[in-house]
Amino acid sequence: MTSASCLLMIVMFAAMAAAGVHNVEAAGPRRLLGPVTVTLGAVKIRKVTVAGSGCPYETPLVSISADNQAVTIPFLDYQxxxxxxxxxxxxxxxxxVDLDYPAGWTYVASKWTYQGWVELQKGLVxxxxxxxxxxxxxxxxxRIAKWDALKKPIAGRSYTIQEVCPEGISFSPCGEVRGLNILTRMWIDNKKNYNAEGVIKAEVIDGEVKSWNLFVVHLYWQWCY
Known part of the structure; x- marks a missing residue:
């Protein structure tokens, strides 16, 4: 390559850099780092389906908050x-929960909040x-929450738990609209005392007043194109 050719290539690369031209991957969406000016807009729930021995007989009235950051699922008689x-x-x-949200966004359920009632005699978990x-x-x-009454009974009480997912968990696939599947489970281990009595239930009791348990999934959104 002649000196003149080299000089010409250097001038071309300098011009491209000055114009902000850079190489990008040709295929597939990419995640942008740093602030973006794109607005998420409204997120809607298209459909809710439930299945399992602990599910309500009727589909619960699942809702999403106005800021799109919390999906609330009510439970009753789940115990x-x-x-x-x-x-x-x-x-x-x-x-x-079949979600409908604008293209170009991805989300992760970073934490959950749920409430309930537990009462265990000695020997139960x-x-x-x-x-x-x-x-x-x-x-x-x-995430799994545990109430250990192996050595000491747990008197009946309400509880509120917030579970935070570890860093590095996967976002929903970029470029695809994906709904959220949530599997909840409750169980009691009575192997140490088969005769002991105990209960755990998705129900909040304030005095003699019973109310719906509210299972809240907190969402974090990110622009990914």
């Missing part, structure tokens, strides 16, 4: 108790778990 047959010592419910994954099977996060 397990001992002593009882195996089917009554463990219950589960899968809720599918109760669990409540929540797992979510995107429609299509892509897993995301699972």
């Amino acid at each position: 397990v108790a001992v002593p009882a047959a195996l089917k009554d010592r463990q219950k589960s419910c899968i809720i599918t 109760a669990y409540q778990s929540a797992k979510y994954y995107y429609q299509g099977g892509q897993p995301a996060c699972e």
Whole structure:
């Protein structure tokens, strides 16, 4: 290559840099780092379906907050108790929330908040778990709460728990609109004391007033094109 040719190429590259021209991947969406000026807009719930032994008989009135950051799922009569047959010592419910949101966005369920009531005699351990994954099977996060009464009974009380997913969990696929599947489970381990009585339920009790349990999934949105 002659000196004149080299000089010409240097001048061309300098001009491209000054004009802000740069190479990008030709195929597939890419995530932008840093602030963006694109507005998410409204997120809607198209459809809700439920399945499982712990699900309500009627589809719950699932709602999404005005800021698109919280999906609220009400539960009632979702409980397990001992002593009882195996089917009554463990219950589960899968809720599918079919979301509709603008193209170019991706989301992650970064944390959950849920409430309930637990009462255990000595020798029992109760669990409540929540797992979510995107429609299509892509897993995301699972958390399990535990109430241990092996050595000391737990008097009846309400509880509120917030579970935070670890850093690095996967966002929904960029460039695709995906709904959210939520699997909740409750169970009691009574292997150490088969005769002990206990209950854990998705119900909030304030004195003699019972109210819906509200399972809240907190969403974090990101522009990904």
